Amino acid sequence: MDTERYYGYIWGTIAAMILLATYLTRQIRPFYVKSKINREHVKYLLSYSLPYIPYTLSGIILTQFGRIFMSTHGGFDAAGLYSFVSNVGALMMILISVGHSAWNPYYLQYMTNKDYKSIDKDYDLIWRVTLISAMGLTMFGNEIALIMARPEFLSGMYLLPILIIGYVFYQWSYVYLRSTGFAKRTIWNAVAILISGISNIVLNHLLIDRFYILGVAISFCISYFILYAVAYLINKYVLKTYVPQSIRFIKPFLLLLLLMAVYQYVFGGEMNLWIKIPVFFILTCLFMWGYKSYIFKVLKFYH
Numbered sequence: 001m002d003t004e005r006y007y008g009y010i011w012g013t014i015a016a017m018i019l020l021a022t023y024l025t026r027q028i029r030p031f032y033v034k035s036k037i038n039r040e041h042v043k044y045l046l047s048y049s050l051p052y053i054p055y056t057l058s059g060i061i062l063t064q065f066g067r068i069f070m071s072t073h074g075g076f077d078a079a080g081l082y083s084f085v086s087n088v089g090a091l092m093m094i095l096i097s098v099g100h101s102a103w104n105p106y107y108l109q110y111m112t113n114k115d116y117k118s119i120d121k122d123y124d125l126i127w128r129v130t131l132i133s134a135m136g137l138t139m140f141g142n143e144i145a146l147i148m149a150r151p152e153f154l155s156g157m158y159l160l161p162i163l164i165i166g167y168v169f170y171q172w173s174y175v176y177l178r179s180t181g182f183a184k185r186t187i188w189n190a191v192a193i194l195i196s197g198i199s200n201i202v203l204n205h206l207l208i209d210r211f212y213i214l215g216v217a218i219s220f221c222i223s224y225f226i227l228y229a230v231a232y233l234i235n236k237y238v239l240k241t242y243v244p245q246s247i248r249f250i251k252p253f254l255l256l257l258l259l260m261a262v263y264q265y266v267f268g269g270e271m272n273l274w275i276k277i278p279v280f281f282i283l284t285c286l287f288m289w290g291y292k293s294y295i296f297k298v299l300k301f302y303h
Contacts, residue, residue, distance in 0.1 A: 084145070099126060106118075120244045128288055134165070170224045172249060188234050
């Protein structure tokens, strides 16, 4: 272990997963021990759940493609640099996944009741929180990175905004891919991820020689845009389930791009911390102004 410490991480992860699996098995035991297993139920379970596997792993798959290409074309140092930046950007993935897991029961209830107004309202709030989180990670990414590693690893942080935009497209694609679950046609999730994954491989081949590490980040971002576009087309022409109008997402997204461009190209991606904090607060108010009464009500409740 002293010479190969990474084994500690591997064995630690395995041990944690064994404990978690043991606990979950004990929790569900009453539901499968006392009743007979129905083959049709198992068949339905597998047909519904298996296509979700590539979708669930989509963020990991697309990120790993980039790391593999960097290690092949640029060596382990370049791959390590890209991996570090992508780990910082992955904070967006965590936020998106947690938010959607918490909201999914409400979505299913809204769709069952055909309460489309509530879907529009909740999606608008989720989208605005996503965008302000993207802006926050763009502005405070360096400070977060310094907590995680030494200053020399910050040389690749200029890639972070590109990766963040990719995750914003991932959030956008979720609007349409979620409908496959309600329509019980989850195979289309696998189709969308397959197309996005293939496009990522092709783009990396085309861009890495010309743009090096920047090409990998661009490939990542475009791949998620393709995922969004494919998900939109699947919902529009195949599933035809209800989703909010695209205009609800486009205007705030364009505002985010403008603000990120100003921060990167006017201020050079750098700003004094004590200036960034009030600026971020103002931007948060700008994005969330329409929900001020709701926010005050929540704060008053917890106070």
